[in-house]
Amino acid sequence: MPQDVDMADEDAVREERLMYGEDVEELDSKYPNRPHNRHKTLPFHSLFTELFNPMLESSKKNRPAAARRKQGPHGHSNLSPHEARRNIIERFIANWRKKVGNDFYPAMRLIIPEKDRDRAMYGLKEKAIAKLLIRVTKINKDSDDAKSMVNWKLPGQLRQASLTTAGDFAGRCYEVLSKRPLKTEVGDMSIAEVNQMLDQLSQTGSEEQQYGIFRRFYRRMNPEELTWLIRIILRQMKIGATEKTFLDIWHPDAEALFNISSNLRRVCWELYDRKVRLEGEETGITLMQCFQPQLAAFQNKIGTIDKMVAKLQSPDDDSFWIEEKLDGERMQLHMIEDPSAPGGKLFGFWSRKAKDYAYLYGKHLEGAEAGALTRFIADAFHPNVHNIILDGEMITWDMDVDRIVGFGTLKTAAISEKENVTGTNTGQRPLFRVFDCLYLNDKVLTPFTLRDRRNALQTAVKGVHRRLEIHPYIEAHAHTEVEPELRKVVADASEGLVLKNPRSSYRLNERNEDWAKVKPEYMSEFGESLDCVVIGGYFGSGHRGGAHSSFLCGLLVNKNAKEDDPEYEKCYSFFKVGGGFSREDYAAIRGRTQGKWKDWDTKRPPAIIELGGHTENRQYERPDQWIRPSDSVVLECKAASVEASDKFRMSITLRFPRFKQLRTDKRWSDALSISEFMELKDTAEREHTEKEKEFKVEQRRKKARTSRKKPLVVVGLDAKFGTPYAGPQGSLFEGLSFYIMTEQVQPNRMTKAELESLVKSHGGKVVQRGSADENLIIVADKCLVKVSSLEKRGTQNIVRPIWIQDCIRQSEADASPVPFILPFEANRHMFYLLEADQEKYENNVDEYGDSYARDIEDVAELRTLFKHIEVARVVEKQKFDRDEFLKQLEDHGSSVFELKNCMFSNMRVYFAPGDDLDQDWVVKSRIGQNYIRFAGGIVAAKEKGATHVVVPQGEASKAKHEEVQVGGLARTVGLGWIERCWQEGTRVDEERFQWG
Structure with missing residues (x-):
């Protein structure tokens, strides 16, 4: 038992019994090295007086610069909000260790309650x-x-x-x-x-x-x-920091352990000593331990479909995979052979949020704990599979119509199927669609490529029809193959698509560009723009609290009805829209409808508005307030498609509706009627039929590709799969050999295998032992025994892994046909540096530490650089006044800590030349270019390849520039659009700002 137990006072022992029950001895056997507090836990109010409130104070926006510079009660002067919050957290944890002890779990589960899996949901809203x-x-x-x-x-x-x-x-x-x-x-x-x-x-x-x-x-x-x-x-804290911040401050390996276990208790009890680090297999997923799965990136964070596909392809292999995005619940299945279990197998099921679903889907194949799925999948695995972890989606399948149905029916279907001991092939049932295999016969497969993992999956899982199936995919080679597939799944009322890089490894709890979601709402020229009248409003929460945040739109029953006609102004509810509005849009709608809204009375609903469920005396999608069409406004909205829904009076609704603009030029009577919409719907269906023909043509053009990698055999199974490396992508490191001794720790974690794969993919050679070869580069980022031994010899330099990434990043930025290897920087790149090379490598940077050959990587590095720079002033020489610099930024309406540096990140913007004498355009376009660069965009030198073309305002400009040749999904906009996006902090619709 740990020594700190002996020093614990009676209050601490009593509290431990209070929190963990009488079976603390059982906990000691499960966690033999768990920490024990020496004193009573802190008062509950210390959480907000010492942690929550100070963090919220440090996060406040729009504080005067002088207020931020002033030394606060917690001593975080001259710090960014992020740095100040980290200091507050570090101080609280240090105070806990000093006054209470090393068991921080009681506090951690209250600080990030949404990640506490040990406590059941309260069932309280x-x-x-x-x-x-x-x-x-x-x-x-x-x-x-x-x-x-x-x-x-x-x-x-x-x-x-x-x-x-x-x-x-x-x-x-x-x-x-x-x-x-x-x-x-x-x-x-x-x-x-x-x-x-x-x-x-x-x-x-x-x-x-x-x-x-x-x-x-x-x-x-x-x-x-x-x-x-x-x-x-x-579980709605909103204190200005995520669980990643708390976990990282608690222990360097805390996030990694949480990702593979989803267990805060383990994180707090196994990693209470920051000097104890996880090594090797401790950082990989394990059987019957819920991990945090890899997630798909959002398309609006990446860009257009062609850009997404380009990121998934490599110079030697242009293939990528297209999968249907399923409307279900993300689920992981663990299976191990257990002779003592009924049926010989033990199962575990966990959702993405780490909820244990074994009670529902089953723990065993037979007996009382056989659930809605396990009782039917005894033959789903190859006989030589002894244990396995599968990643997939649990969906509801309707056997009567033989298709997937909505996610909302999953729990009901599972409960019903749990009682279906006869296995009747009718009605709805849970179906597990598997798309990844992450563990097989005691081997972790996450470092291997997706293609290799799929090969292992195909060999290990036989599947059971409409119970457990392998999710299909399509191998594609061009971005033009995506849209036909998307149109096909939309026609089937599916969620969308997921594009995947078959050469990628599996990254726990990450949204990276190796997996990317494509939903219809992001597609250009897909779906109709509809002008519909607003008939209801819904109040928002959070920063939208106190005002309408979304609106109910309807279709007019009879446009030609007179005022004395019962159908005059009558509308059927059609869809609800809440996305795409700017603050100005909300203000414009509010200004035009002020004083005309009425609270919805469920006992006396308005006769002119019919909601879904009217025949059953129900009021589906009931708004908080309603408005007469004659007092209302018309909204232009765009949508992906139309789908059936009993939640609206029309019995159909729009899929992914999004606000486009307020139609101030239209009266309520000009809005769409039921008959007009049905005509539009028929037109869209005819266009879909034509697209189907295009889709079949695209299918015939697909090419089959096979892997050239040497297969690796899994013990106990005939499945074969390759190494994570998928062939060279470039020749940057050609002629160099690398001896990679450890994983990368800073600035981001990469395993030794991932580093080796990265080197090989850029032409380098990987060796497993050191030598005197002058072209050998030794790489390490941790002081392990073998690294220390090499340092003591004092014969060779040791390079940090970040140098490899810097070389690749700079090579991609330069786009030079001749590979260029960056010179070593003493402070940034060298883990161990020979004294003889000290001066040579220090001369590769200037006196402030700025590299002569490498571009600055990010704002953090720029901030570090500023700390070393002394600016010579005109009147007197003194150190760079950081506070004055921040004040200047504030005077110009921005802050270095609040730059909207992602808003234009997926854009290439070309500024059309104006009249040489138009100095106003010259000045404004330069300001616009700065906005684009500050927000992560690229100012293009040519029209070709641009996503947006900015032109001067006015009819003369329109006549001159409307023949500008732009391709793909490029838009022509005025400077007003860039300025409005900057003011709103979000992209507004471009069509309102064309030619001005």
Whole structure:
């Protein structure tokens, strides 16, 4: 038992029993080296007085520069918000270690409650909590205060409700609780006591028991404590830092362990000593331990489809894979042979959020714990498979129509199928579609390529029809093959597509460009632009609280009806739209409809608006407020397609609707009617038929490619798959040999195998032992025994892995036909440097540390560089005044910490030349170019390849430039579009800013 147990006081021992139950001895056997606290845990209020509130204060935007420079109570002067938050977290953890001990788990599960998998969900949403608080505080349920909590999304029209807390449930509760506190000072509850009561709350579903627990909280906490407690229960902290920040500060390997285990308890108990590092197999996924899966990047973060595909291809292999994106629940399946288990196999199922679903889908093949899936998949695996981990999607399959149905039916179908002992082939059932194999017969496959993992999957899994199946894919070679596939899946009411790089390894808990989602909403010229009248509004939450954030649009029943006709102004609900609006759009809609909205009365709904479910006296998609069409506005929206839905009166709705512009030129009577829309729908279906023909032509052009890699045999199975390396991509390192001794630690983690693959893919040779070869480069980033031994010899330099990445990055940036190897930089690139080479490598950078050969990598490196620079002033020489620099940025409306540096990241913008005498255009276009560069875009020198062309304003300019040759999906816009995007902090629709 660890030594710190002997020093623990009675309060600490009592609290440990309180939090972990009487079976602490069982925990000691499972975690023999777990830490024990020496003293009682900190008071609950210390979480927000010492951590949450200071972090929120450091995150506040638009604070004056002088306020940020001023030394605060927590000592974080002259720091960026990110650095200040890290300091606050580090200080809190250090204080915990000093005053309590090394068991930080009780605090961690309250700080990032959304990642706590040990505590069950509470089954409480905002309205349920509001009703409990109304009972606890004994206020009249018809009072303004009670209504303000129950209707927390509504704006401040109620007498007691503040506009600032609309959409913020916890803030609204604070307003009510602060009027009637039982305690005015902070309470005396410890973090351990709060955890113990939250465990009780998670284990009860009785409203009376929930009421009793909330009453105890109310008696022992002041309003601010209760507010933070509510945020913890709702798992909506919003304190300005993600779990990655907390995990990284806790331990360098904490995120890696959480990624492979999804277990905060393990992270806190196994990695409480920062000097103890994970090595080798400890960093890989393991059987029956839920890991954090790889995720697909969003297309709007990457760019157009041709750019996405280019990132998936390599010079020697242009193939990429297209998979259908399934509308289900991401699931991982673990299976191990267990002679003691019924049927001889033990199963585990976990969702993306690490929820254990073995109770539903099954732990065994037979017996009481055979679930909705396992009882039917005894023959799904090759006989030589002893253990396996599969990644896939659990979907609902309707056997009667033989197709996938919506995700919302999955749980019901699984419960029904769990009782289906006869295996009847009718109705709906869960179907596990597998698209990856990550572990096979005691071997971790994540470092291997997707193509290799798929080969292993094909050999290991036989599948069972409509129970467990391998998800199909299409191998493609050109971006033109994507759109026909997308049109096909949209026609089948599918989610979209996922494009994958078959040469990529599996990255836990990452969204990288090796997997990319393509959804119809991102496609150009797909779907109709529809002008529909607004008939309802929904209040938002968060920063959109207190105002309408989305709108219900309808179709007119009869455009020609007169005022005395019952069908005059009558509309059928059609779709709900909330995406694509800027602040100006919301303000324009609000200005045109102010004072014309009416609250929706469920007992007396308006006769002129019919919602879905009207025949069953239901009101699907009921808005918070409604408006007469004659008082309303017309919105132009775009959509991917039309799909069936009983949630709207039309029985159909738009798939992925998005706001395009406010049609101020149209009256309500000019909006679409039912008959007009049906005509548009017929036209779209005819176009789809033509696209189907194009799709079949594209299919015939596909090429079959085979792998040239030497296969690797998995012990106990005839499956074969190659190494992660997929052939050279370039000749940058040709003629050089690399002895890679360790993984890369900074600035990002890369395994030894990944580094070797990276070197080989750029023409380098990898060796496994050192030599006196002058072309040998020894690489290390950790001080292991073999590295220290080499240092003691003092015969060879040792290079950090970041040099490899810098060479590749610079080569790609220069786009030179002749490969250029970067010279070594003493501080950045050298892990160990011989004294004889010291001066030579130091001369590769200037006096401030700026490389003569390498571009600056990012803002962080630029910030580090600024720290070394001394600026000579005209009047007096003194050090660079960082505060004055920040103030200048603030005066110009931006901050180095708040640059919108991703907004234009996927754009190449060409600025058309104006009249030589038009100095106003020259100045404005330069400012526009700076906006583009600051926000991550590229200012193109030529029209060809540009995504956007910016032209001067006016009819003369239009006549001159409307023949500009732009290809693909390029748009012609005015400078006004760039300026508006910068003001809004988001891209607004381009079509409103053409030629001006």
